[in-house]
Amino acid sequence: MGLLANGVLKADIKAAAKLMRYIEEEDTNAIDELKLLYANTGHSHVIGITGLPGSGKSTLIDVMIDYFRSSKKTVGIIAVDPSSPFTGGSFLGDRIRMQKHSFDEGVFIKSLPTKGWRGGISKVTSKMITVMDAMGKDIILVETAGVGQTEVDIKNLVHTTIVVLVGGLGDYIQIIKAGILEIADIFVINKADKNNTEDLESDLKNLFSLGTDSAKDGSENDKANAGSIKGRAGWKPSVYLTEAANNKGVDKLIEGIFAHENCLRLTGKFDGYFRSKSNSDMKEIISDYLSNLLFEKLENDSLYKKLLDDLIHNGSDPYTAAEKILSQFLNFKK
């Protein structure tokens, strides 16, 4: 016990990969190792990037990694999007292009299948963040598919949420429905050369009464944001236009990300995030433990079987049945 944790703390890639496999397989060894890592976490800047298929999100991430690396920051990527080239999805060309980063020791990529996590993707993502954080990654990028539930589930796990959109009919409605509007710190309108971006831009501005100008003029946007940071307790979502495939506008986006990080640090929210992640980790563990303990007991319990039979054959309901089970099995200390 502790061998893997020691490796992870030295940024050893093999140890990290093995621990991540334990986590995926819900191997109990993972817990013993994770326990030893927590004291060395809370340092990474965790960034969520989300966008529907076709938004060019992966190309954008590819360019962003180049920027982070050129300023000597180490990067971890957790891809929970089945269509991402990082997870092996999407088109062959993309996958090959992404592989250039696999020769860079400063970039660690972990893809997560989106299937079958007990209790949702947020639990396993939180553990992966802990591992990459303990490895000493400066930046952790969490890529998700932009369909709503995952983004909302993991919003307490990331400092900065970036939503990538493309211009054209339908986006506006999609982002509303996906419920990712209210969790965005930064909007990117990508493929700005190929689509009409004006409608989307003005929609976003109207929604947030954004005082900032679009990132077409980066300096103004920065100024406006700097103003809004100083002037407000919170953060006013900013909008950037990019052409990731042509490496246009990404430099301004990176500046925007650091501006958001600064804002979080100035307001104490950067560390507040670690408290909130720890709190949610603790509650998840408690909740899991409780449910498992109870379900194990119910497995062979005759009352449970009788209540389930009643439900199916005698017109009972699961609420009444659950109440009976709870009063039978539990004693909470007063």
Added chain:
Amino acid sequence: MGLLANGVLKADIKAAAKLMRYIEEEDTNAIDELKLLYANTGHSHVIGITGLPGSGKSTLIDVMIDYFRSSKKTVGIIAVDPSSPFTGGSFLGDRIRMQKHSFDEGVFIKSLPTKGWRGGISKVTSKMITVMDAMGKDIILVETAGVGQTEVDIKNLVHTTIVVLVGGLGDYIQIIKAGILEIADIFVINKADKNNTEDLESDLKNLFSLGTDSAKDGSENDKANAGSIKGRAGWKPSVYLTEAANNKGVDKLIEGIFAHENCLRLTGKFDGYFRSKSNSDMKEIISDYLSNLLFEKLENDSLYKKLLDDLIHNGSDPYTAAEKILSQFLNFKK
């Protein structure tokens, strides 16, 4: 209490809509009404339909509804896909086309935002199914976005899972990664006129060692499936080629759906589904109740606060903290 439930049992649309709103808002009134509905559920054939954006899934559902209606079956639709025209997403033309069904009393459409459901989308979907089932809907279609987690979460809530794909590079990898392969009862390769379907078809066949021929020749497929139903305890996933936009192949797909329903009824699995749904409903309720009760206690608990502080400042970890909390707060009866 019970007014809404009475309305729902008479298939009253206003009562159903109001109860569904209560469910969405987690209004406690919903529970009292739901309790009264359970005894009248377990009759609908619940069908999950999933597919990535661009698979033509919504057009397919549109045509399927026509078929179900022409055989006098009533239909409920629960759309949990943010890009679905049923939820207001996708392109304007689609939305307008779908509205034709809104004048049909036999079709009830409920769209669910994919955001912010405590404990995931499956819990609220299960309740919506209960309401539509109690309304007496013959068929309940649950439309999801095809990215993995939601489909796996709700697999215990549906009798028949249909995965819609289109031919072309990348699909194969996407379905593998999304983890929806193993939950599919029926595969549809849509837009068969526009894309090369052969690779995808042969991939699917190889994966399942499907003995059946593709639905290009519907009669053979039916025969083969009938054989596989009789010959096996389980079900061999079938593959159908469709051009939903031109109403081609959907008739055979509908036959395939009924064949699967028959198989489930013959093997007792149709009712087994209701037992499994009831079981999972009961466990969800028990688990929620437990967690809420405990978290309420923890809210103002000084030990919890101290442990959280230790975690953040003194290098503790959430597992050790959780263990201390559990031993402090709980007494399970032996």
